[in-house]
Amino acid sequence: MESTAREELLRLDKLSVDYPVRGGWLSAVSELSLTLFKGEIYALVGESGCGKSTVAYAVTRLLPGSERVDGGIYFEGDDLTKLSASKMEKVRGRRIGMIFQNPLDSLNPVYTAGRQISEAIALDGVSRLDARDRAVRLLRDVRMPDAEKRSRSFPHELSGGMRQRVMIAMMLSREPDLLIADEPTTALDVSIEAQILSILLDQKESRGASVLLITHNFGVVAETADRIGVMYAGELVEEGGAEDVFDRPAHPYTRLLMRALPRSSKKAGRLETIEGAVPRFTDRPRGCRFRNRCPGAMDVCAVLAPEYKTVNDGHRYRCHLERTGEA
Amino acid sequence: MRTYYLKRLSMGALLIFSVSILVFSMMHMMPGDPIDLMVDRRVSQDRRDALRKEYGLDRPLITQYVDWAGKILLHGDFGIAIRTKQPVNDQLSRRIPISLKLCGLMFLFELIIAVPLGLICAYKKDSWIDRIITNISLVMTAVPNFWLCVILIIIFSVKLKWLPISGYEQARNWVLPVASGVLGGVSGTIRLTRSETIDAMRQKYVVTAYAKGLPHRAVVVGHVLRNALILITVLMCMSIPWLISGAVITERMFGIPGMGHLLINSIVMQDYSVVQACVLIITTLTVAFNILGDILIGLLDPRIRIAQTEGAQ
Ligand SMILES: Nc1ncnc2c1ncn2[C@@H]1O[C@H](COP(=O)(O)OP(=O)(O)OP(=O)(O)O)[C@@H](O)[C@H]1O
Ligand code: SF4
Ligand SMILES: [Mg+2]
Numbered sequence: 001m002e003s004t005a006r007e008e009l010l011r012l013d014k015l016s017v018d019y020p021v022r023g024g025w026l027s028a029v030s031e032l033s034l035t036l037f038k039g040e041i042y043a044l045v046g047e048s049g050c051g052k053s054t055v056a057y058a059v060t061r062l063l064p065g066s067e068r069v070d071g072g073i074y075f076e077g078d079d080l081t082k083l084s085a086s087k088m089e090k091v092r093g094r095r096i097g098m099i100f101q102n103p104l105d106s107l108n109p110v111y112t113a114g115r116q117i118s119e120a121i122a123l124d125g126v127s128r129l130d131a132r133d134r135a136v137r138l139l140r141d142v143r144m145p146d147a148e149k150r151s152r153s154f155p156h157e158l159s160g161g162m163r164q165r166v167m168i169a170m171m172l173s174r175e176p177d178l179l180i181a182d183e184p185t186t187a188l189d190v191s192i193e194a195q196i197l198s199i200l201l202d203q204k205e206s207r208g209a210s211v212l213l214i215t216h217n218f219g220v221v222a223e224t225a226d227r228i229g230v231m232y233a234g235e236l237v238e239e240g241g242a243e244d245v246f247d248r249p250a251h252p253y254t255r256l257l258m259r260a261l262p263r264s265s266k267k268a269g270r271l272e273t274i275e276g277a278v279p280r281f282t283d284r285p286r287g288c289r290f291r292n293r294c295p296g297a298m299d300v301c302a303v304l305a306p307e308y309k310t311v312n313d314g315h316r317y318r319c320h321l322e323r324t325g326e327a
Numbered sequence: 328m329r330t331y332y333l334k335r336l337s338m339g340a341l342l343i344f345s346v347s348i349l350v351f352s353m354m355h356m357m358p359g360d361p362i363d364l365m366v367d368r369r370v371s372q373d374r375r376d377a378l379r380k381e382y383g384l385d386r387p388l389i390t391q392y393v394d395w396a397g398k399i400l401l402h403g404d405f406g407i408a409i410r411t412k413q414p415v416n417d418q419l420s421r422r423i424p425i426s427l428k429l430c431g432l433m434f435l436f437e438l439i440i441a442v443p444l445g446l447i448c449a450y451k452k453d454s455w456i457d458r459i460i461t462n463i464s465l466v467m468t469a470v471p472n473f474w475l476c477v478i479l480i481i482i483f484s485v486k487l488k489w490l491p492i493s494g495y496e497q498a499r500n501w502v503l504p505v506a507s508g509v510l511g512g513v514s515g516t517i518r519l520t521r522s523e524t525i526d527a528m529r530q531k532y533v534v535t536a537y538a539k540g541l542p543h544r545a546v547v548v549g550h551v552l553r554n555a556l557i558l559i560t561v562l563m564c565m566s567i568p569w570l571i572s573g574a575v576i577t578e579r580m581f582g583i584p585g586m587g588h589l590l591i592n593s594i595v596m597q598d599y600s601v602v603q604a605c606v607l608i609i610t611t612l613t614v615a616f617n618i619l620g621d622i623l624i625g626l627l628d629p630r631i632r633i634a635q636t637e638g639a640q
Contacts, residue, residue: 062534085543093540100538105531108550109630110557120539121547154629172537 006037009178009210010059013072017054019159020066024282028054030234030289031071036178039202039208043221043242044160044259046231047162049278052214053101053320055231056182059212060098061088075178093120093235095291099164099181106167107155113139113166114151138169161192185220197224218257222246227314230254233278233289240280240315250317252294288320296321331635335621339614346610364597365408365615382407405604408469415604418589425495426585431573432501434509434567441513442559446518446552452525461521461588464514472511472573476580477505504581508573511552512566520559527555554582557627565620568613 015032018025025162029051036042044052055064060072061080069289073080092098100106107116117138118131126134134149139147142165156162164184170316171179185193201224203209215221221242223230226244228245230238230253238251249255279292294301300320308316311323360438361384362375373623379385383394405415431472448457483503486494494500527533528551536550537543575587580589586605593601 001578060538064538089537089542091540092538098538100531100535102531106535107533108536108554110553110628119541123540154633156630156633167535170535174540 002233003189004092006040006220008035008074009038009076010036010057010212011072011074012059013074014055014070015052015055015058015073016068016070017058017063018068020068021282025068027281027284029058030281030284031076032231032236033071033232033234034229034239036210036212038177039204039225040206040209041211041213041224041226043215043228044231045215045218045221045228046159048216049280050231051234052216052231053182056098056180056212056214060092060096062092062098075324093123093171093176094174095176096178097172097174097176099167099179099184101183101186101248104155104160104163107163109155112152112154113158113177117166117170119171120170124174133198135169138173139165141170142169143195144169150213153162160246162187162197172203174228175207176209178210180214182214183216184213186217192213192222200224213251229280230257235279235289235318237290237319239319240311240317244311244315248315250311250323252296253290256295263311268319330619331625335618339618342614343607343611347396347607348392350570350603350606351395352388354387354603355608361409361599363402365412400605403411405607406600408593408598408601410593410598410601414417415600416590418601419586419604419608421585421591422584422586425583426571426574426587429501429504429578429583430567430570431507431583432505433570433574434514434563436509437512437516437570438563440509441516441518445517445559445600446524448517448521449492449524449528452521457521460517464517467510470511472507473576473580474504475510476507476577479507480580486609487636495583500581500583504577504583506581508570508577510571511573516559519562523555523558524551527551530554544579556591560627561620564616564623567616571609571612 012032013033014112015029017026017029018027020026026248032055033050034042044054044055054063056067059075060085063069067083071081075096078087078091080088083091107113111119114132114135117135118128121131121134122128122253123137134148137153144150144162144165147280150158155166160164164187168184184200185196188196197220198203200211200213204211208316213220213225225242228238228240228242229236229243231249232253236237238245238249238254240250246256246258249258279289281289287304288297291297291301296318304320306318306320308318310316311325362378363377366375376385376469382390386394395406398406403416405419407413408418410416411418415616444460448460451457455503480492480503483490490502491497491500517537535544536546543550572587574591576583577583579586579591586608590602590605591603592598621635625635
């Protein structure tokens with residue numbers, strides 16, 4: 001880990017998001033606090049349904065509108081939860097870019113790829129014509145084959161990987177300081193996945209952008225992330241430098257994940273290998289959210305939610321157990 | 328693409344051709360002799376034969392059909408009305424502009440009223456204003472058009488005496504007929520606009536549009552409406568034939584001497600050549616608007632444009 005003083009870019013302060021469901025409120029994200037520094041890639045990892053996308057949508061204020069949000073989202077000094085709608089419009093795309101999970105539904109079927117990218121560029125006062133040229137250049141930057149021609153294609157004429165490149169070009173186009181990538185490679189095959197991850201890495205290295213990389217695939221995390229946050233059932237259960245979390249996981253959940261992970265193949269890196277499913281909470285439970293699946297659960301876990309324990313600077317986990325030995 | 332439209336066009340032509348055969352044979356399959364419709368029973372057989380010759384009714388049916396269809400195709404000439412013994416075209420040319428005006432006004436007002444209301448409902452979904460509009464339009468759908476005409480006449484002409492019952496010379500004559508047509512058609516369009524817009528709002532690409540920083544207005548116009556309007560435009564275009572057939576009743580109820588009025592009168596009087604002309608014109612319009620709808624949807628939606636291109640190969 002770098003020893004230089006790191007500048008904070010995004011800080012979530014006890015962020016909670018609840019969705020209205022039959023019978024009450026579903027706690028999708030619960031008191032989640034984390035800090036993202038300038039120029040780093042932070043991977044948010046967790047099983048399907050643990051609330052990763054909800055975090056991403058909360059930061060960009062693109063949640064459906066029926067939800068309840070608590071806590072603060074501080075971005076370069078502004079609390080995004082308190083910004084006016086029109087100020088928030090100026091944050092999106094320009095200061096925070098967001099790459100979505102599904103690249104097919106996420107592009108408008110009636111506009112060409114180039115048009116959808118240049119529409120974003122034109123927001124910064126660039127003329128339509130220049131914007132179109134820049135769109136083609138961006139497509140080339142994200143290694144779109146035949147960029148000139150593809151910029152005139154409609155989304156349904158492009159493959160999944162190409163669509164994701166369009167999406168990425170669109171979100172890079174205004175050079176945001178923070179890129180949120182919500183499972184950018186889930187639907188893609190391994191070679192394209194590697195390319196897309198290297199594009200994200202390049203953003204960090206060439207212009208110091210930060211990336212919040214959301215994934216349920218530990219394999220993706222290994223080569224890319226500087227730091228890792230592990231989510232379980234809406235909570236951040238462990239956080240630390242990538243090596244710390246990988247080599248010395250402290251939380252029982254993370255350990256299980258690591259044990260289930262032969263690090264080579266992509267498929268095996270998926271997090272579906274632990275028994276049981278993530279429970280959904282329609283009320284704030286008293287004890288630990290992981291206890292029904294935890295091999296080390298104790299009586300206290302049922303009544304008292306654990307506090308964070310610190311392993312070393314920046315490496316913390318949330319469990320009643322003291323860390324013992326290696327996983 | 329071109330092959331696709333050629334295919335659609337020839338299908339349309341085939342349909343019109345079949346309908347033309349149907350309406351043509353209708354005249355000859357009806358019980359009784361067309362001559363009976365022209366002249367009194369007491370007219371002598373010689374005179375009848377002469378008439379039959381004069382109108383070409385003694386020739387084989389095929390020849391008659393070719394003659395009839397050829398005149399329509401080449402000169403737009405629908406022949407002579409058996410009953411009134413006037414050229415059908417004269418009657419049509421007086422009445423078609425009136426019908427066009429009626430249908431045009433109905434379509435225009437339907438558009439101006441329904442689309443904005445549907446949009447309001449979509450954007451204020453589940454608010455009191457949405458509930459009121461949706462419920463009223465639901466009730467309106469259940470009301471038959473002729474009944475609506477009667478109600479309007481009773482309220483505004485008979486009771487309040489604000490508007491005339493019939494006539495077509497002044498602007499105020501048109502208020503009730505247009506209103507009845509619009510009220511009948513508007514609810515479907517409101518609900519279509521509402522559901523299409525709500526559907527478009529929910530799409531992921533709308534979230535993407537916000538995510539890249541587009542202002543709300545630009546998202547609404549450029550992404551939500553742009554996509555919602557595809558189906559609205561096309562369905563409205565394809566609904567025009569319905570509008571025209573609905574106008575038949577409206578014209579009759581309000582005594583507007585348009586084509587619908589002519590059609591009904593001619594049916595009652597068994598004036599076949601006029602009926603044939605009207606039915607053929609309405610069929611052709613139906614086919615034309617359907618093809619127009621097809622072309623429009625291809626223009627508006629590139630996915631369909633591609634499918635049309637591939638489908639034709
Ligand atoms: N609009 C909504 N209304 C109600 N519940 C929702 C809504 N959106 C998400 N949820 C629920 O909130 C929880 C978290 O969802 P979220 O999409 O954030 O998970 P995720 O970690 O991104 O999962 P995935 O890996 O499948 O994308 C899930 O249980 C989900 O069913
Ligand atoms: S607090 Fe208890 S149940 Fe929760 S992870 Fe730790 S040991 Fe397991
Ligand atoms: Mg998700």
